[in-house]
Amino acid sequence: MASMVNLTINDKEVQAPEGMTILEAAKREGIFIPTLCHHEALEPEGTCRLCIVEISGAIRHSIRISCIQQVKEGLIVETDTERIKKNRRLILELLLGRSPYSKELLDLASKCGVMTSRFLTGESDDCVRCGRCVRVCRDKIGVQALCWVNRGYERKITTDFERLSEYCIGCGACAQVCPTGAIKIEDRGNERKIYTWGQVLARFKLEKCKECGRPYAPKKYLDRINERAYKTKGLELVNYVCPECVKKAERPTPVKMPFGGGDMPFAI
Amino acid sequence: MDVAAIDAIVSKFPEIKGNLIGILHEVQNHFHYLPEEELRYLSKKTDIPITQIYSIVNFYNRFSLKPKGKNEICVCLGTACHVKGAEKVMNALEENLHIQKGQSTEDMNFSLEEVRCIGACSLAPAVVINEETYGLVTPNKIPLLLSKHKDG
Numbered sequence: 001m002a003s004m005v006n007l008t009i010n011d012k013e014v015q016a017p018e019g020m021t022i023l024e025a026a027k028r029e030g031i032f033i034p035t036l037c038h039h040e041a042l043e044p045e046g047t048c049r050l051c052i053v054e055i056s057g058a059i060r061h062s063i064r065i066s067c068i069q070q071v072k073e074g075l076i077v078e079t080d081t082e083r084i085k086k087n088r089r090l091i092l093e094l095l096l097g098r099s100p101y102s103k104e105l106l107d108l109a110s111k112c113g114v115m116t117s118r119f120l121t122g123e124s125d126d127c128v129r130c131g132r133c134v135r136v137c138r139d140k141i142g143v144q145a146l147c148w149v150n151r152g153y154e155r156k157i158t159t160d161f162e163r164l165s166e167y168c169i170g171c172g173a174c175a176q177v178c179p180t181g182a183i184k185i186e187d188r189g190n191e192r193k194i195y196t197w198g199q200v201l202a203r204f205k206l207e208k209c210k211e212c213g214r215p216y217a218p219k220k221y222l223d224r225i226n227e228r229a230y231k232t233k234g235l236e237l238v239n240y241v242c243p244e245c246v247k248k249a250e251r252p253t254p255v256k257m258p259f260g261g262g263d264m265p266f267a268i
Numbered sequence: 269m270d271v272a273a274i275d276a277i278v279s280k281f282p283e284i285k286g287n288l289i290g291i292l293h294e295v296q297n298h299f300h301y302l303p304e305e306e307l308r309y310l311s312k313k314t315d316i317p318i319t320q321i322y323s324i325v326n327f328y329n330r331f332s333l334k335p336k337g338k339n340e341i342c343v344c345l346g347t348a349c350h351v352k353g354a355e356k357v358m359n360a361l362e363e364n365l366h367i368q369k370g371q372s373t374e375d376m377n378f379s380l381e382e383v384r385c386i387g388a389c390s391l392a393p394a395v396v397i398n399e400e401t402y403g404l405v406t407p408n409k410i411p412l413l414l415s416k417h418k419d420g
């Protein structure tokens with residue numbers, strides 16, 4: 001077991017294992033720190049800056065992002081000082097500048113006392129540039145169908161050459177981890193579409209469930225499961241059955257379905 | 269698609285992953301831009317995901333996904349050059365070449381770009397054509413400058 005370190009968070013003395021982030025340590029103590037780009041299943045990237053905290057003691061007095069900064073012996077953490085609140089409000093205003101209608105962002109903003117933004121741009125694409133979609137696709141699914149392009153204000157997520165992706169397997173993990181719903185997945189009839197505010201990223205024909213006949217998953221996705229979850233164990237997915245039918249049959253779920261079936265795709 | 273050109277460029281690099289930007293520079297120099305088909309081939313050949321290549325290509329101004337002219341003209345619009353009238357130089361170039369910045373001439377002889385501070389502020393306003401830097405450029409020197417590079 002990792003050795004424990006002692007620190008204080010909002011005047012409370014806490015213990016946390018070495019290597020843990022401040023955010024995790026605070027959460028364990030029931031202390032709320034707003035976050036956007038952080039996702040438990042992904043490596044932190046620190047893009048949104050919402051999770052800032054004020055630290056002193058073991059580290060020079062400064063503002064750090066708690067989703068990356070690790071705990072340290074003797075660290076003094078403050079999550080809600082005037083300085084933090086002020087900076088956090090500014091960050092929220094900046095984020096709202098581009099995504100003024102994002103429900104999730106508005107909820108966070110009102111929690112932090114932000115009513116309007118001084119930085120409205122006239123655009124409203126809901127994407128907060130958190131990079132969760134890019135990270136999940138690259139680091140967890142191992143496909144890397146999404147990428148960042150351009151810089152600064154023009155920065156956005158897209159596919160290679162902004163065309164329909166050849167590499168996307170249609171798992172929908174991006175839509176699932178997106179904090180604001182800027183990436184969407186939609187099944188209609190026997191077609192699946194993954195799209196953002198300005199671009200259709202990928203389209204798929206859905207394979208039919210062998211039991212109920214309902215179109216439920218793209219072939220590429222099923223092939224991927226076969227390749228990664230089954231073949232490595234010397235098995236092969238032969239019964240193409242949708243999650244609902246699997247549940248009905250009260251058999252143990254062979255594979256957790258990220259979309260249309262509930263669980264996260266990280267089991268793949 | 270020019271597979272041989274990509275093969276030749278890649279074979280010059282002993283190590284691929286750490287040299288992607290270097291490789292892309294050579295591809296850019298060879299074709300005067302980065303053609304999609306060739307980049308896709310490069311991705312397959314090197315096992316570097318095309319999305320990663322596309323991201324890098326988009327990040328740096330030096331790389332272009334649109335064909336560029338044989339002679340690349342870069343007008344510095346950095347602070348010093350701006351103050352010294354770079355805008356007028358740019359306008360004169362646009363007029364002379366009958367194109368807007370960011371475009372190439374129909375005969376693909378010239379392309380016109382803006383850049384930010386090339387570190388020649390003392391010579392402001394500065395213009396770079398291919399590898400050569402010209403300082404203290406004025407609008408009336410433009411025709412002469414262009415004729416120097418016309419067939420080069």
Ligand code: SF4
Pocket residue numbers: 126127128129130131132133134157174177178179180181182183
């Ligand atoms: S689309 Fe969603 S997950 Fe991707 S960067 Fe934008 S907000 Fe984040």
Ligand code: FES
Pocket residue numbers: 034035036037038045046047048049050051052065066067068
């Ligand atoms: S949650 Fe820490 S920077 Fe976004």
Ligand code: FES
Pocket residue numbers: 344345346347348349350384385386387388389390392393394
């Ligand atoms: S501003 Fe043009 S060279 Fe520095």
